[in-house]
Amino acid sequence: MDISTQKPQAGNDDTLPEDAAMKHAPSAPAPGHAPATKAPAPRAAGTATRRGDRIFLGLSRGSGILLLAVMAAIAVFLSYRAILAISKDQGNFLTTFEWDPNSTEPVFGIAVLAFGTVVSSVIAMVIAVPVAVAIALFLTHYAPRRLSGPIAYVVDLLAAVPSIVYGLWGALVLVPHMNGLFSWLDTYLGWTGIFSWQGGPARSMLTVGILLAVMILPVITNVSREVFRQVPKAHEEAALALGATRWEVIRMSVLPFGRSGVISASMLGLGRALGETMAVATVLSPTFDIQASLLDPGGGTFAQNIASKFGEANEQGRDALIASGLVLFVITLLVNGAARMIIARRKEYSGANA
Amino acid sequence: MAKRIDVSGLSAFYGAHKAIEDISMTIEPRSVTAFIGPSGCGKSTFLRTLNRMHEVVPGGRVEGKVMLDDEDLYGPGIDPVSVRREVGMVFQRPNPFPTMSIFDNVAAGLRLNGDYKKSGLADIVEQSLRGANLWNEVKDRLNKPGSGLSGGQQQRLCIARAIAVQPKVLLMDEPCSALDPISTLAIEDLIGELKEQYTIVIVTHNMQQAARVSDRTAFFNLAAIGQPGKLIEIDETERIFSNPSVKDTEDYISGRFG
Numbered sequence: 001m002d003i004s005t006q007k008p009q010a011g012n013d014d015t016l017p018e019d020a021a022m023k024h025a026p027s028a029p030a031p032g033h034a035p036a037t038k039a040p041a042p043r044a045a046g047t048a049t050r051r052g053d054r055i056f057l058g059l060s061r062g063s064g065i066l067l068l069a070v071m072a073a074i075a076v077f078l079s080y081r082a083i084l085a086i087s088k089d090q091g092n093f094l095t096t097f098e099w100d101p102n103s104t105e106p107v108f109g110i111a112v113l114a115f116g117t118v119v120s121s122v123i124a125m126v127i128a129v130p131v132a133v134a135i136a137l138f139l140t141h142y143a144p145r146r147l148s149g150p151i152a153y154v155v156d157l158l159a160a161v162p163s164i165v166y167g168l169w170g171a172l173v174l175v176p177h178m179n180g181l182f183s184w185l186d187t188y189l190g191w192t193g194i195f196s197w198q199g200g201p202a203r204s205m206l207t208v209g210i211l212l213a214v215m216i217l218p219v220i221t222n223v224s225r226e227v228f229r230q231v232p233k234a235h236e237e238a239a240l241a242l243g244a245t246r247w248e249v250i251r252m253s254v255l256p257f258g259r260s261g262v263i264s265a266s267m268l269g270l271g272r273a274l275g276e277t278m279a280v281a282t283v284l285s286p287t288f289d290i291q292a293s294l295l296d297p298g299g300g301t302f303a304q305n306i307a308s309k310f311g312e313a314n315e316q317g318r319d320a321l322i323a324s325g326l327v328l329f330v331i332t333l334l335v336n337g338a339a340r341m342i343i344a345r346r347k348e349y350s351g352a353n354a
Numbered sequence: 355m356a357k358r359i360d361v362s363g364l365s366a367f368y369g370a371h372k373a374i375e376d377i378s379m380t381i382e383p384r385s386v387t388a389f390i391g392p393s394g395c396g397k398s399t400f401l402r403t404l405n406r407m408h409e410v411v412p413g414g415r416v417e418g419k420v421m422l423d424d425e426d427l428y429g430p431g432i433d434p435v436s437v438r439r440e441v442g443m444v445f446q447r448p449n450p451f452p453t454m455s456i457f458d459n460v461a462a463g464l465r466l467n468g469d470y471k472k473s474g475l476a477d478i479v480e481q482s483l484r485g486a487n488l489w490n491e492v493k494d495r496l497n498k499p500g501s502g503l504s505g506g507q508q509q510r511l512c513i514a515r516a517i518a519v520q521p522k523v524l525l526m527d528e529p530c531s532a533l534d535p536i537s538t539l540a541i542e543d544l545i546g547e548l549k550e551q552y553t554i555v556i557v558t559h560n561m562q563q564a565a566r567v568s569d570r571t572a573f574f575n576l577a578a579i580g581q582p583g584k585l586i587e588i589d590e591t592e593r594i595f596s597n598p599s600v601k602d603t604e605d606y607i608s609g610r611f612g
Binding site: 241252 | 405407410412435436437438439442443445447449450451452453454462463466467512515516519
């Protein structure tokens, strides 16, 4: 059974180490399932017998195991150092408005960082998602082909700009030009409290959010564009034949089909916004308190705080920063889990089974 | 309600390629007209010019005249969207909106038009589903997704969706080619019932089907690959299948080519 008249696919006649290792492997599941399978169910049909199959199975299973191992190592490292730090914390880790972990009586808490991270990311999403979806729809359904190519290329270029460059642009160009918008918001929406402005420099959460929106725009646009492009022609023609206008076709067949894809795209963008470091650190003037107004400077985010405090931190201070990193990790996990739940709940209606 | 279609001197293009050339015919109201012919002869393209779906394809272009009673479908100032509300279409593969329930699928066209009373919506949906012989099978699961139905049921759902907006004409582009024989029979019976109220045009590759369901049959052919398709003849179905006036038609029907 091992040696057939046909040559192995991969074309390597020498026995490779993976090959040798695989000979000892018990019943082997299909390669595609390797990462998820901890206890392999016996599946005779999926057993790899050809050398090329065995090598590929070994590589893919090894990659899956490596991924799990790396994730576990990160989780263990973060948890261990975080517990060390939190056990010495004299304040409340969740509610203290202070970051002084280096002294012998360390006091630090993540309230300000959690608030700043969530608020800046939410602002970025509120601005970026509608704009990105609109760009993606324009590129796939409105723009002539001559135009959509160059625009898509420019959007891709946005993703290639390093974040420190965004930070510099934000600090030197965006911040000085925000004054007009800020005073307009203060005049007409100042009564809400969150848009009141005391006239300080525009190094505030709103500016950070706008900058983050520009940064996450390309990833959301690109993924959405791919999803919208895959809408089956039959669905669009179904709407057209009923007498739908172009916008109605988009509403009836394109957006419902692309819904879960747009959610995934937004989560990718949100992940980047939550973890963005240099751009935030360059634009924001950090303080360790929560500003009620989005326009007044101050606040901080997890990543920005780690970047700016790491240099001066001692061993204990670093552990405290790692503890805050763990919280960011958990927030990101929760956001991703929520997104998956939203997608799964409507699976019955998704375009996948059509 | 049903309207007559008068086509004169119609040609359709994909970019520079001429797909069909100089087609003239009259399609009678309250009857079924079948289009037959070999693959690539332009019968589907011609069908799609009748509700201005041809021009949706990039590079799609039409010359000539299509009259729906006394309205010129390609006249200046005619909105293709309003044409498609009068001339409904059923496609080769059943294409219910996958994200919508059965009820919403049927109501989709009505909601687009907006000219209905909210209270009357359920009645129209029921009538349309009854009209498509689907009501008894789905009345207990109207809020389930349409994509959960069988292929034949999905196609009848698409017919219900098309007739819910009360079109003047119903175009069917090989509506049974993706279905099993039993579902095909159900659709054919339905076509026989629908012709009481609508002008029906059906493209089919199945000549027995054309013979079974249609009153008149049009035969299309093309001189060679790359040449535009042409209408060879259109006549009573009985005549086409027993004693056609053009030899090509007889050759095609008797299976000598195509």
